[in-house]
Amino acid sequence: MSEELLSFYDEVGGEPVFAKLAHEFYKGVAKDPVLKAMYPEEDLGPAEERLKLFLEQYWGGPSTYSDTRGHPRLRMRHMPFKINPDARDRWLGHMEHAVDTLKLPPLQRETLLEYLERAAYAMTNTFED
């Protein structure tokens, strides 16, 4: 396969990289009182798996997310949760830390962070405390 046909998923290292990203992110969520309180399940493992599968699919990896969860419709799925700027910034802070643990080349790191920032801003659904 020629290099330009590789997906971003493949380029960054595939499954183990997305598994680590989701895992490091959820380590941060587990220690964050504001975010942790939002999760309906005590066990964050299943949420970690859903995030991993979604990001893999988004970046050109396997479509397991949609095969098991249907169309992402992420903004709609987040409506039950109060995502104000504080929650968004906490989410992004844990994500930035998780991305840094991947030690990606600068261009890939920026590509990922830019997307995550845009997505987190799009998920904000209230400006109330």
Ligand code: HEM
């Ligand atoms: C901005 C702050 C955000 C907060 C506070 C937040 C919080 C949550 C919560 C509480 C859940 C439910 C846990 C579960 O059962 O899976 C969830 C689910 C999910 N979140 Fe977020 N989220 C945020 C942003 C994002 C962003 C930016 C993405 C994607 C780039 C994302 C992807 C997902 C996915 C894929 C699920 C599982 C959806 C499903 O299949 O049910 N979230 N999020």
